[in-house]
Amino acid sequence: MIDTGPSEADVRAALAAVPDPEIPVLSVVDLGIVHRVEVRHDGIDVAILPTFVGCPALDIIRSTIAEQLGERFGRPVTVETTFEVPWTSDRISAAGRAALREAGIAPPVDPEEMRCPFCDSADVVMDSAFGPTQCRSLFYCRGCRQPFEALKSV
Amino acid sequence: MTAAAPSIAGLDELLLTLADDEFVIGFSDSEWTGIAPMLEEDVAMSSLSQDELGHAAALYGLLAEVTGQDADAIAYDREPDEYRHARLLDHGRGDWAMTIARRYLYETADAVRLEALADGSWPPLAELVAKLRREERYHEMHVTTWLQRLASTQGEARDRLIVALEALGPHAGTVFTPLTSEGPLVEGGVLARPMADLERDWRARVDAAFEPLGLPLAPATADPWLGRTQHGEPFRWLWGEFTAVRRSDPGATW
Numbered sequence: 574m575i576d577t578g579p580s581e582a583d584v585r586a587a588l589a590a591v592p593d594p595e596i597p598v599l600s601v602v603d604l605g606i607v608h609r610v611e612v613r614h615d616g617i618d619v620a621i622l623p624t625f626v627g628c629p630a631l632d633i634i635r636s637t638i639a640e641q642l643g644e645r646f647g648r649p650v651t652v653e654t655t656f657e658v659p660w661t662s663d664r665i666s667a668a669g670r671a672a673l674r675e676a677g678i679a680p681p682v683d684p685e686e687m688r689c690p691f692c693d694s695a696d697v698v699m700d701s702a703f704g705p706t707q708c709r710s711l712f713y714c715r716g717c718r719q720p721f722e723a724l725k726s727v
Numbered sequence: 728m729t730a731a732a733p734s735i736a737g738l739d740e741l742l743l744t745l746a747d748d749e750f751v752i753g754f755s756d757s758e759w760t761g762i763a764p765m766l767e768e769d770v771a772m773s774s775l776s777q778d779e780l781g782h783a784a785a786l787y788g789l790l791a792e793v794t795g796q797d798a799d800a801i802a803y804d805r806e807p808d809e810y811r812h813a814r815l816l817d818h819g820r821g822d823w824a825m826t827i828a829r830r831y832l833y834e835t836a837d838a839v840r841l842e843a844l845a846d847g848s849w850p851p852l853a854e855l856v857a858k859l860r861r862e863e864r865y866h867e868m869h870v871t872t873w874l875q876r877l878a879s880t881q882g883e884a885r886d887r888l889i890v891a892l893e894a895l896g897p898h899a900g901t902v903f904t905p906l907t908s909e910g911p912l913v914e915g916g917v918l919a920r921p922m923a924d925l926e927r928d929w930r931a932r933v934d935a936a937f938e939p940l941g942l943p944l945a946p947a948t949a950d951p952w953l954g955r956t957q958h959g960e961p962f963r964w965l966w967g968e969f970t971a972v973r974r975s976d977p978g979a980t981w
Contacts, residue, residue, distance in 0.1 A: 626858055627781010656785075656854040659861060702865050703771035707778060711767070727861045 579646050584610045584617055587645050594633045595706055598676040601634060605664025608655060616649040617642055622660035625707040625727075662726050679712065679723035689714035690721055697721075735915040737908025738849065739793050740811075743801075744955060745840075746786035747812040748902065750802060751962070752833055753779030754969050758820045771869060772826075778862055785855055792851075803973040807966045811955045813901040818894065819961030824877055824887035828895055830870040832933070832945070836902035838867060839929045848916030871936075878940040892943050899933075899945035900926055904954030 579587075588610070589602040601607055601621065609620040619638055623631055635652040642650045662681035665673075670680035679690045687697050694716025701711045702725070709722045757776035763769035784798070791798040815832060818825065841860050847853040877888040903926035912918040934944055948954060973979075 623858075625778065625781065625862060626785050626855070627777055627779075629777070656851075656858050659854075659858040661861070701767040701771055702869060703767075703774040705770065707774055707781075711770075725865065727865075 578614065578648070579612060579617075581610050581612055584612060584619075584642060584646070587642055588619070588638065591634075591638055591641055594630045594637070595708075596673070596676070596678065598672040599665075599669050601638065603666045603669030603672065605666065605669070606634075606660060608657065616651065617646060619650065619652045620655045620657075621652060622656070622658065622664075623654050624660050626656075628707060660727075662724060665724070673724065677721060678709070679721060681724040681726040683726060687712060687723060689716055689719070690723075691719050692717040735849070735917055736911040737906055738912070738917060739790060740906050740908055741912055741917065742786055742790040742793065742852070744811045744813075744904075744906065746783050746790060746802075747810050747955075748816060748833070748837070749779045749786065750783035751810070751812040751816045751965070752830070753777075753783060754965055755816065755820055756826065756830070759826065764823050775866055775869070778866070782859055782862075785859075789851055789855065799973075803970050807958055807963050808956070810958065810962070810966070812958075812962075813904060814898040814954050814957060814959075815895060815901050817898070817959050817962045819964070821891065822887060824884065825891040825894070827870060827873045827877060828888060828891035830866075831874045832892075832895060832899045833902060834863065834867050834870050835933055835936075836899075836929050838863060839925050839932070840902065843919040843925055844917070846919065852917065874936075875940065878942055889943060892945075896943060896945040897949060898954070900930070900948040900951070901954030903929065904948075904951060 585602065585607070588607055589600050591601045593599045593601060593604050596604075604624070606621045606624060607619065608622045609618070611618040619642070621634065621638070631654060635654070638652045639650040665680060673680045674690045677690050679687060682688075684699055687699070688695050689697055689712075692714065694714055696715040697712050698715065699710060700713050700720065704711045704722050708725050708727075710725050711720065712723050713720050753776045756772050756779070759769065759772035760776070761769065763772050783802070787798040787802050790796075790801060794801075813833075815829065815836075818829060820826060821829075838860075841856050841863065844856045845853060845860065847856070874888070877884045879885075903922040905922050906912065909918070909921055913921055930945070937944055
């Protein structure tokens with residue numbers, strides 16, 4: 574039998590198990606950064622979209638993808654970053670948004686539609702547009718009196 | 728993978744000026760890490776600086792592809808006189824009002840410049856610019872809020888803001904220093920309009936924001952051609968800081 578190798582769908586399924594290093598409840602697929610997957614007879618090429626231009630997690634994401642796909646499919650993997658299309662926060666999947674809320678991080682929405690990830694109150698205020706990582710802002714919930722983080726809407 | 732660099736004269740000069748601007752303001756503002764007037768601003772300035780340095784890294788990366796050099800070597804291995812950032816960014820950190828004034832003048836100018844690059848004919852730069860503009864929106868929002876806040880108080884905050892704007896004023900327009908190969912860049916469709924046009928738009932916009940706040944308008948640049956080559960002592964000090972690690976162990980990686 575001829576080894577036809579993995580299909581693109583196989584590779585995408587394997588990518589769904591690669592976590593984002595800063596928000597591990599999200600896979601790189603849920604985060605919406607997988608732009609292109611190409612399977613060649615002698616290797617696999619993946620192109621990913623940086624969430625932020627200077628995201629310091631990019632190198633780790635690239636090496637983790639290369640390592641995990643390499644182990645799983647036994648062929649060389651290249652991972653490049655591209656700005657061919659801009660990553661936007663609406664690329665995060667429905668499952669990804671639910672996982673974020675579960676982890677106490679509000680998924681990205683326009684500030685006026687923001688809700689507390691803990692108690693779902695809409696009585697929230699933005700403390701600062703800038704948070705502990707480039708992609709997050711700081712909010713405070715007047716409902717349950719908890720500060721929380723939200724992914725920036727970009 | 729990036730599309731082969733077109734043989735458009737001046738692309739390297741354009742990329743160098745864009746990258747150096749982001750690099751220098753990113754390093755300057757990172758000096759607030761740990762000592763900003765309040766915790767939220769400590770976080771905000773650190774995050775903003777990280778954005779700007781990320782933008783610089785991406786732009787140096789494009790430049791490296793055009794010239795075949797190493798991006799880190801371009802960023803760190805030049806002498807102070809070889810940097811091409813705008814003189815506006817050359818004033819040292821100063822107090823909080825100085826930082827807000829400088830950020831405001833720079834961010835508004837950068838927004839006009841990025842708009843003129845957004846539909847450019849070289850896809851790698853146009854694509855990157857599309858992404859940069861989404862991030863810079865947050866920067867502009869942040870600095871506009873602060874400018875209005877300082878300007879609307881009576882007393883020390885406003886006085887300091889005015890002192891800062893007066894000190895920076897003569898250099899405010901240097902972000903739009905004409906490029907030596909501007910003609911080919913405009914003809915080649917990389918840059919939508921000449922820098923002088925962009926500067927006019929920017930001044931109209933800043934004037935409209937400053938007049939109701941009673942803030943001093945920036946005078947015309949005395950010698951527009953020297954806007955990116957005459958660096959002062961504050962930059963020489965900053966250069967010493969940001970190259971210190973690189974110079975202490977050339978070629979080190981980690």
